[in-house]
Amino acid sequence: MLNNIRKQLFTTSSLLPKFNSFKEVHNLPYKKLSVVQMQELLNKVNAGDWKIQGEGQKIRKELKFNDFIQAFSFMNSVAIVAEDMCHHPDWFNVYNNVHINLNTHDVSGLSIRDVILAFAINEIQQQAKKPQGLNDVSYLNQQAILSKWNSL
Ligand SMILES: C[C@H](O)[C@H](O)[C@H]1CNC2=NC(N)=NC(=O)C2=N1
DSSP: OHHHHHHHHHHHTTOOOOOSSGGGGGGSOOOOOOHHHHHHHHHHTTOTTSEEETTTTEEEEEEEOSSHHHHHHHHHHHHHHHHHHTOOOEEEEETTEEEEEEOBGGGTBOOHHHHHHHHHHHHHHHHOOOOSSTTOOTTOOHHHHHHHHHTO
C-alpha cells in the first residue's frame, strides 16, 4: 500500500506538460488519474483548494463574488479559456455564487485536463477584479496564465 502510494507520487512529477496556447491542451496525452496523483498535482499547481469528490469522479470549488457582474464576467473569461481547451466546466450560478465541477468524461474521472482548467480558473479568479460589465473580460491575460503554468 505505502509502496503503491510512493510509486504514484513519484510518477506524478513527470506529468506536467508545457504548452503555448490553451488550444494545444486538447492534443495533450491524458489518462485517468488516481485520487493520490490528482491531489499531488492540484497541490503542485496551487489548486489545492479544489476538493476531490468521492473516489475521484470530479473536483469541485465554490466561489463567491461581490455581485452578479463580477461573477458573470468571471464566467465569461473562464468560458473563453474552456472553449479553447475544449474542456468545459459543469457549473451553477446564482447571483454572486458560482459552483464549479470538473471531470473528464471519457476516463469517467479526472485527468490532467481538469488540473489545467482548475489552475486557469484560479488564475482568472485572481485577475477578475472590477469588471465594467457582464461581458468585460479585458483583464483576462491568457499569456500570463500560460507562462505561470509553464514555469511551475
Ligand atoms: C468531444 C469533446 O472534445 C468532448 O466532449 C469534451 C467537451 N468538453 C468537456 N468538458 C469536460 N469538463 N470534460 C470532458 O471530458 C469534455 N469533453
